[in-house]
Every structure is written in C-alpha cells, then in structure tokens.
Amino acid sequence: MRALYWNGVNDLRVGTVKDPEIVNPHDAILRVTLSTTCGSDLHFIDGYIPTMKAGDVIGHEFMGVIEDVGPEVKKVKKGDRVVVPSFIVCGQCWYCQHDLYSLCDNTHPKPELQEPLLGYPTAGIYGYTHAFGGYAGAHAQFVRVPFADNDCFTVPDGVSDEQALFLSDAAPTGYMGADFCNIRPGDTVAVWGCGGVGLMAQQSARLFGAERVIAIDRFPERLAMAREHVGSETIDYTQVDNVPDALKEMTRGRGPDACIDAVGMEAHGTGLQYAYDRLKQTLRLQTDRGQALREASLACRKGGVLSVLGVYGVIDKFPMGLIMNKGLTVRTAQQHGQAYMKRLLGHAQKGELNPSFLATHRFSLEDAPRGYDMFKHKKDGCVRAVFVP
Numbered sequence: 001m002r003a004l005y006w007n008g009v010n011d012l013r014v015g016t017v018k019d020p021e022i023v024n025p026h027d028a029i030l031r032v033t034l035s036t037t038c039g040s041d042l043h044f045i046d047g048y049i050p051t052m053k054a055g056d057v058i059g060h061e062f063m064g065v066i067e068d069v070g071p072e073v074k075k076v077k078k079g080d081r082v083v084v085p086s087f088i089v090c091g092q093c094w095y096c097q098h099d100l101y102s103l104c105d106n107t108h109p110k111p112e113l114q115e116p117l118l119g120y121p122t123a124g125i126y127g128y129t130h131a132f133g134g135y136a137g138a139h140a141q142f143v144r145v146p147f148a149d150n151d152c153f154t155v156p157d158g159v160s161d162e163q164a165l166f167l168s169d170a171a172p173t174g175y176m177g178a179d180f181c182n183i184r185p186g187d188t189v190a191v192w193g194c195g196g197v198g199l200m201a202q203q204s205a206r207l208f209g210a211e212r213v214i215a216i217d218r219f220p221e222r223l224a225m226a227r228e229h230v231g232s233e234t235i236d237y238t239q240v241d242n243v244p245d246a247l248k249e250m251t252r253g254r255g256p257d258a259c260i261d262a263v264g265m266e267a268h269g270t271g272l273q274y275a276y277d278r279l280k281q282t283l284r285l286q287t288d289r290g291q292a293l294r295e296a297s298l299a300c301r302k303g304g305v306l307s308v309l310g311v312y313g314v315i316d317k318f319p320m321g322l323i324m325n326k327g328l329t330v331r332t333a334q335q336h337g338q339a340y341m342k343r344l345l346g347h348a349q350k351g352e353l354n355p356s357f358l359a360t361h362r363f364s365l366e367d368a369p370r371g372y373d374m375f376k377h378k379k380d381g382c383v384r385a386v387f388v389p
Ligand SMILES: NC(=O)c1ccc[n+]([C@@H]2O[C@H](COP(=O)([O-])OP(=O)(O)OC[C@H]3O[C@@H](n4cnc5c(N)ncnc54)[C@H](O)[C@@H]3O)[C@@H](O)[C@H]2O)c1
Pocket: 038, 039, 040, 041, 042, 043, 169, 170, 173, 192, 193, 194, 195, 196, 197, 198, 216, 217, 218, 219, 222, 237, 262, 263, 264, 265, 266, 267, 268, 269, 291, 292, 308, 309, 310, 311, 333, 334, 335, 336, 383
C-alpha cells in the first residue's frame, strides 16, 4: 500500500510499504477515508521528540471504513464507517475503567522506553514515535486498529466524513481541555493558540457555558476563524505589549477564570524570554519554549484553572511558585478521546459542534509532504491539511 513515512528530521516521503495484517484476534483493518495533520506531529518532524525511525508511517487523526476484523471483534464489522481516537486503548485495565484512556496500561509494547522518564508507561498512539509505542500511523491506505471494539466508533448518519475526522483528535482534545476548566455561568476562558486544538477548545468552552472566550494567536486568518466560527474575542500577541496585561484589562482587573494552553513546546513569542528559550532549545539545553504556558499561568485569576493541552518535554523556568501562591488548579493530559466520543458525536449530529471548518486544505496522499509543509509553515492560511488516500 502507499503511505507517508518519516525519513529523518524535516524529511517526509510517500512510498510503498507492507500492508497491515490482523495480528491479534481483537484487531481490525481500516481502509482510511480521510486523515489529517496535527500540531503534535511537528514536534517529531522538527526533531524535538526523539525515537522516530526512518520508515515509520506517521499520522494519528483519521477515519475510515472497516475492511476486515479479527475473530474476537464483536461490536463493529466490515463496511462500518468509523472514527478512531488517536490513543490505542484496551478498555479493560484500571485506567480504561476510570475513563483515563490515554493512560491505558496495556497498549504500550515497550514500557521500558517511558518508565525512566514518566515512572509508568502511557497508552500507545498511532504514528507517533517509538516512545509512544511505535504503532504504524494512518497517513496510509490502510491501518491496523488494535482493540477495535473499544477504539472504533460508528459515525451516525448526518455526520460527514470531514466532521468525523476531527473527532479523532483535535475535537476531543479541545473538549477535554474545556471540561477541565469546570466552567460556570458567567466565566471567561482564555485560550492560547488558534490551531485545530485551540479552536476546538474555544468551541467547547462555549458548549460548556462560558460567557466569554478570548483567543490569543498571531495569525490574522486563525484569529478571524476564532471570531467567525466561535464568537471569540481575540488578541494578536504581536500587537500588544504584554498578553497577561491585555487580559487583565479585558476582565476588569481580575483575569480569566480559566486559561487553556493549546500551543505547547514550540511557542513563538516576542521579547527577551523568547530569545532565551529559542537559544536554549537550539542548544538542546531544554526541549521546550514555554512562552504560552508562562503567560497563561501569569494571566489566570487567583484560584483559577490552568488547562494544559500543549505537548511538553522538559521546560525551563516553570513558575511553580506562582502556581502555588495563586492557588491555581493545573489539569493536563493527552486526550482521553474514548471518554468523550459519544457526547462529541451527539454534538456533531445536532450541529452544536462542527469542526469541518478546520479542513482548509485537501491533498491526495501522494502529495502529503507538500501538505505538511503548508501546515507547518501556515502557508495560505492552512489550519489542517487533509489527506485523501
Ligand atoms: N493533549 C493532547 O492530547 C493533544 C492532542 C493534539 C495536539 N496537542 C498539542 O496541542 C498543541 C496545539 O496543537 P495544534 O494542532 O492546534 O497546533 P498548530 O501548530 O496548528 O497551532 C498552534 C498555534 O499556536 C500559536 N502560537 C504559537 N505561539 C503562541 C503564543 N506564544 N501565544 C499564542 N499562540 C501561539 C501558533 O501561531 C498556532 O496558530 C500542540 O502542542 C500539540 O502537540 C495535544
């Protein structure tokens, strides 16, 4: 089959690779209908997250039609149109039983790669480094879905392929980030980042009842999407002296009730702190540029919630004293998509959540390296590049 694979830092290629096969009785093989890019991919494409190997098929945000199932698959069958969350979960372990799906204990085939850093392994993820399980990704004609009964969700009529596609990763991540905020009527939620994750966090904050949503980014077209598709107020961080001060002013001196970081380790910024982060990251003295997370911690009102969706490795100058003294609640996780999927499909069916506006650009799978280039460099207003195998 044809697939997009990582060949080295900033080197993606399309080639012919071995077709996936049913390995375990609870596996399914999915014929991928659509797949898309994610900001998380950029971290290993840029070489900040190690343990990729040349030839690894990438991609973790996808939907498709079931082509074949193993003998123990009971709930889904050949021909079903399904969406698959990006984390692979067993459905049986203590973590799965407690809705902490991305922490599943049974789907990381090499826990020894994570234990020295994290203490315990997380769940495996499609197409996302060997440190996260080394599973083949979904920018391909076919992909193996282990534990198909837990991980394949049938897409109801009335929900298009393009809507379903984003329920795989960007939408559940944003929805979880808003859920973390314990939103009450009258609340103001500020969201750093207007990529797919940030925009979905903003739309979800509205669904959870936020009165005001304030979005921060620097790309005019992304800020326009936040205004037009979510009704967010916006801050272009290149146009203000200081984002926390701007937020303080917009919230009558109290600060947002909750702050969502949908930026992560490759934050951009202005000023001395950004130059310092950039230098230390280039010299590999830290993996992260933490501008958004520091600003969110500073801007949040006392006793508020800091909801961290951006991916981080090792961050320098993390303001723990500030978090402690202001009594912030920090909530963070890789997305627990399986916990939210039924609600998300319901919201999509009722038209309350429509992520398809994220699909700004479409490419054939053969053209996927160009799609990633446009996505990475935000060329031509690209928010998500969608691939059609
Ligand atoms: N927790 C999870 O399960 C999960 C899932 C998906 C993605 N992520 C992470 O979420 C983050 C965002 O993902 P995405 O796909 O939306 O990425 P993206 O690259 O499409 O968007 C990131 C946005 O952040 C903006 N940004 C950069 N620096 C900023 C700053 N200082 N202030 C405000 N905005 C700034 C960029 O301009 C860009 O629009 C990434 O770190 C990604 O790895 C986490």
